[in-house]
Amino acid sequence: MNAKLKVSTVMLGVKDVDRAKKFYVEGLGCEPEQDFPGFVKCRLGEGSSSLALYEWAAAAQDAGVSPEGAGFRGSSFHFITDSRDEVDEVMRTAVAAGGTAVKKAAAAEWGGYFGYFSDPDGYLWKVATTA
Template sequence: MAVQVSVIMLGVRDVARAKKFYVEGLGGDVEQDYPGFVRCKLGDGSSLALYEWEAAAQDAGVSAEGSGFRGVSFHFITDSRDEVDEAMRTAEDAGATVVKAAAATNWGGYFGYFSDPDGYLWKVTTAG
């Protein structure tokens, strides 16, 4: 059996804040909503679970300590520069921090980065 991603789970410090960011701010649709846990649909097929940070660490059997770059970023690929700019504005309006403003690259692309309220990085980019 080949491995596939069904749901991406993020350990967050404040589930209500993360839910507001991803659902109200970025337009996700709630699939499950329990105290300390929310799962929402993002776009056409991606699901994101938001779980209390300490509970997520306990669930995995690891320490809840950790900070800084987590070695992962999420990528949202759009069809145009205008869509990149729109997504960046929407995220910032929802409470994201723009980490790297959208700009053209020397290879012809266009992208920027924002971080969600828990510091998870999102790259918004054109397809090519």
């Protein structure tokens, strides 16, 4: 058997599951698929991985690692679209839901258009056009 790696769910360790759920579900319109105390899993849309929100310390315990850690985690999530208007709309929606505009959407030297926001736990999202 040649199993190929794929991403079916992205899990975020969050400090407050209820706050994260409010941001992603109520603010950004993600659809809850599972909702338990300390854990929420959401559908993100056709062709996309699921998003799981898991209490930070419990996620660390589950993996058998220390919950200590801070700062940039060396990763970001990207939403690529064909429309500058959609980039602007997603950025506005994220900020209205309690996120932070980290870098305002603007034209890039390479021809695209992009901006960054962070969710309430500091996870970075890049919203961009391809050109």
